[in-house]
Amino acid sequence: xxxxxxxxxxxAATWPVIPPAIVHPWAPPATPYGPGHRGIDLAAPPGTPVxxxxxxxITFAGQVAGQGILTITLPGTTTPPLRTTYEPVHPxxxxxxxxxxxxxxxxxxxxxxxCPTGCLHWGLLRGQTYLNPLLLLHRxxxxxxxxxxxxxxxx
Numbered sequence: 001x002x003x004x005x006x007x008x009x010x011x012a013a014t015w016p017v018i019p020p021a022i023v024h025p026w027a028p029p030a031t032p033y034g035p036g037h038r039g040i041d042l043a044a045p046p047g048t049p050v051x052x053x054x055x056x057x058i059t060f061a062g063q064v065a066g067q068g069i070l071t072i073t074l075p076g077t078t079t080p081p082l083r084t085t086y087e088p089v090h091p092x093x094x095x096x097x098x099x100x101x102x103x104x105x106x107x108x109x110x111x112x113x114x115c116p117t118g119c120l121h122w123g124l125l126r127g128q129t130y131l132n133p134l135l136l137l138h139r140x141x142x143x144x145x146x147x148x149x150x151x152x153x154x155x
Contacts, residue, residue: 014052040132050086
């Protein structure tokens with residue numbers, strides 16, 4: 001799974017709102033139905049453009065319990081594929097649309113929120129398992145050997 005995330009992260013991946021400001025961090029629950037935060041909240045007042053964090057296909061763009069939600073399924077991330085979710089939003093794309101990383105796909109909407117000035121909830125799932133969406137942004141630097149100093153040679 002992490003190999004697929006790393007491969008995706010090494011391709012084009014971007015923050016869904018710019019500038020990014022994390023209001024509420026990832027806090028996974030201890031149990032599947034336990035309390036926690038299954039994504040991150042980014043500061044984003046209503047009307048803020050929302051960008052696709054990675055290229056993919058829109059697999060849901062609509063309302064759930066009166067709140068606008070957008071889901072993008074990311075190809076090439078093994079089975080089941082990774083999906084990113086964004087809420088509350090006004091989708092600007094329809095189900096089936098292919099999008100590129102950084103493409104504006106929605107605007108933030110007013111919604112029930114614990115963020116006083118509005119925010120975007122950004123999630124990442126593989127099947128029914130929630131993951132930290134910041135994994136998409138991880139940029140792995142190549143390894144580099146450095147000289148070791150201050151260590152006595154074995155003799």
